[in-house]
Amino acid sequence: MDYEPILTQNVHKENSRSIATYEQSGGYSALRKVFKEMSPAEVVDEVKASNLRGRGGAGFPTGVKWSFVPKNTGKPTYLIMNADESEPGTFKDRLLMSKDPHMVVEGQIISSFAIGCELSFIYIRGEFYEEAQILEAAIEEAREKGYLGKNILGSGFNHDIIVHRGAGAYICGEETGLIESLEGKRGWPRIKPPFPAVEGYLQSPTIVNNVETLANVPHIITRGAEWFKNIGPEKSPGPKLYCLSGDVENPGVYEHAMGYPLKDLIYKDGGGIWKGRELKAVIPGGSSVPVLTADEIDINMDFDSVAAAGSMLGSAATMVIDDTACMVDALSNLTKFYAHESCGQCTPCREGSPWMMRIVRRIENGDGEPNDLDMLLDIGTAIQQKTICPFGDAAMTPVTTFVQKFRDEFEYHIEHKKCMVSRQKLMPQVA
Amino acid sequence: MSLEFSPENQEKIQTLLDRYPDKRSTTLPVLHIAQAQFGTLTPEVINLVADAIDQESMHVRDTISFYTMFHTKERGKYHLQVCHTLSCSLRGSEQVVDHLYERLNFDENGMTADKQFSIEKVECLGACGTAPVVQINNDYYENLTIERLDEIIDKLQAS
Numbered sequence: 001m002d003y004e005p006i007l008t009q010n011v012h013k014e015n016s017r018s019i020a021t022y023e024q025s026g027g028y029s030a031l032r033k034v035f036k037e038m039s040p041a042e043v044v045d046e047v048k049a050s051n052l053r054g055r056g057g058a059g060f061p062t063g064v065k066w067s068f069v070p071k072n073t074g075k076p077t078y079l080i081m082n083a084d085e086s087e088p089g090t091f092k093d094r095l096l097m098s099k100d101p102h103m104v105v106e107g108q109i110i111s112s113f114a115i116g117c118e119l120s121f122i123y124i125r126g127e128f129y130e131e132a133q134i135l136e137a138a139i140e141e142a143r144e145k146g147y148l149g150k151n152i153l154g155s156g157f158n159h160d161i162i163v164h165r166g167a168g169a170y171i172c173g174e175e176t177g178l179i180e181s182l183e184g185k186r187g188w189p190r191i192k193p194p195f196p197a198v199e200g201y202l203q204s205p206t207i208v209n210n211v212e213t214l215a216n217v218p219h220i221i222t223r224g225a226e227w228f229k230n231i232g233p234e235k236s237p238g239p240k241l242y243c244l245s246g247d248v249e250n251p252g253v254y255e256h257a258m259g260y261p262l263k264d265l266i267y268k269d270g271g272g273i274w275k276g277r278e279l280k281a282v283i284p285g286g287s288s289v290p291v292l293t294a295d296e297i298d299i300n301m302d303f304d305s306v307a308a309a310g311s312m313l314g315s316a317a318t319m320v321i322d323d324t325a326c327m328v329d330a331l332s333n334l335t336k337f338y339a340h341e342s343c344g345q346c347t348p349c350r351e352g353s354p355w356m357m358r359i360v361r362r363i364e365n366g367d368g369e370p371n372d373l374d375m376l377l378d379i380g381t382a383i384q385q386k387t388i389c390p391f392g393d394a395a396m397t398p399v400t401t402f403v404q405k406f407r408d409e410f411e412y413h414i415e416h417k418k419c420m421v422s423r424q425k426l427m428p429q430v431a
Numbered sequence: 432m433s434l435e436f437s438p439e440n441q442e443k444i445q446t447l448l449d450r451y452p453d454k455r456s457t458t459l460p461v462l463h464i465a466q467a468q469f470g471t472l473t474p475e476v477i478n479l480v481a482d483a484i485d486q487e488s489m490h491v492r493d494t495i496s497f498y499t500m501f502h503t504k505e506r507g508k509y510h511l512q513v514c515h516t517l518s519c520s521l522r523g524s525e526q527v528v529d530h531l532y533e534r535l536n537f538d539e540n541g542m543t544a545d546k547q548f549s550i551e552k553v554e555c556l557g558a559c560g561t562a563p564v565v566q567i568n569n570d571y572y573e574n575l576t577i578e579r580l581d582e583i584i585d586k587l588q589a590s
Binding site: 076085086087088089090091094119125126127128129130160162164165166167168169170181182183184185186187202243244245246247251252253283287317319321325330333334337340341343 | 450451452453455456457458459460462463486490493494496497498499500501512515516517518520521522553554555556557558559560561562566569570571
């Protein structure tokens with residue numbers, strides 16, 4: 001059966017950003033339904049029943065997260081949409097925000113109603129200047145239509161959304177780093193507990209949800225949890241945006257049900273490996289997850305299936321590496337990213353990330369030593385789960401898995417002081 | 432000479448202070464406003480920001496030091512931020528950088544003599560599906576080829 005796009009149903013339409021286009025496709029009817037028929041608790045229950053799991057990468061059940069918000073604390077409750085989208089390989093939320101901002105805004109308003117939040121934030125990475133402006137414009141349109149402001153649609157519920165731009169820091173995608181950053185400080189992650197749902201922004205109960213997660217909410221309300229649960233695998237259901245980048249013919253964002261085969265993503269949607277080359281490796285969920293070899297890609301892309309295969313769905317950011325790429329070079333690139341982005345708070349990560357970068361770089365440059373590979377694995381162990389936030393694990397995972405799965409290339413590099421494979425410089429020239 | 436926010440920016444800042452639940456949370460948005468108006472976050476600009484949002488300038492300075500998008504040193508009129516993380520790298524970001532270096536004479540600080548252009552290699556810009564990508568000031572330029580890159584630079588040089 002052909003899959004009917006849900007999250008991207010409007011993105012190819014003309015004026016997809018306008019509220020008129022969105023309303024013509026049934027937009028804001030979920031909001032009307034909520035105010036007419038549902039209590040906040042019923043919205044939480046519906047989302048819980050749908051088994052919607054967070055699309056930012058962790059896959060935590062959204063409705064369960066919402067239910068952690070304590071009642072009657074006397075403090076305001078905040079919802080923050082995490083639009084920091086910085087995991088290398090990930091560019092799905094940008095598509096939603098730039099092409100269908102009202103779907104995102106409607107999801108934000110309904111979710112805010114569910115958790116009793118009157119002021120919410122969209123924390124968007126600073127580089128997404130245009131997308132921030134598009135969201136501001138959408139919020140203004142929604143306000144003019146009475147979907148935001150005081151006493152929305154006569155419900156008695158008040159709500160306002162602030163679009164808050166970050167300023168260039170990968171770590172601010174981590175929810176407590178994000179909260180610190182929203183408070184105007186450096187984005188240093190906090191020790192948990194307390195979890196943000198109890199003590200988050202300005203010490204108040206705070207829920208942080210990914211853009212794509214919240215974009216699912218209006219559809220769950222309109223069509224019901226049962227409908228949602230029947231899309232893809234039961235334990236990890238719903239529509240999913242898959243990002244495909246790197247060495248494929250047609251990179252892009254593709255929407256399918258959860259559990260879409262990775263092979264189909266690469267060879268059907270992506271048109272296969274570019275320039276007639278062969279596949280060497282795939283990073284299925286953003287640069288922080290374990291790399292897969294070409295033999296390991298016969299898997300379905302949902303949280304549980306990818307985990308069973310020893311990697312992670314993460315943000316479903318699939319990066320494809322062809323057989324002309326040197327894995328030492330590729331890892332050198334990634335270790336540089338983590339060395340640059342480590343926030344510097346915890347010693348193992350602050351010191352370990354640049355150390356790993358220097359070792360991989362010296363192997364790449366032909367100055368590697370025989371015990372460098374074991375040292376890389378040792379440093380990984382010394383970082384793993386010894387930091388406040390998951391960044392440490394994110395930094396060591398590519399190192400460990402690249403070395404384990406492509407050890408021959410690293411050893412060749414150390415012994416022969418050059419790449420086992422070498423690719424031409426790749427700048428595409430227009431024919 | 433004392434610096435001042437433009438009347439329009441003063442109004443924007445007041446709106447932020449009214450909308451946010453606390454003043455310190457306006458640090459990032461007010462820094463964005465300040466950088467857009469003054470170009471560089473000099474010590475004088477930092478003090479101005481601190482006064483405007485009623486925070487210690489040490490706090491503002493500390494925050495600035497954490498984020499790559501806030502600049503305390505002068506940049507070119509057009510700041511070229513070339514993404515060079517994996518997906519962009521696989522699709523030719525190194526050639527983008529090489530070409531820009533060949534075409535524009537950057538000094539050791541990555542600035543051209545006429546201060547029209549400055550260059551910086553940046554980490555993932557979140558546009559991997561349209562790699563390679565360069566962000567010039569606020570705008571993204573995607574699916575770059577050498578030809579397209581030349582067109583972009585020609586256009587900026589002519590403006």
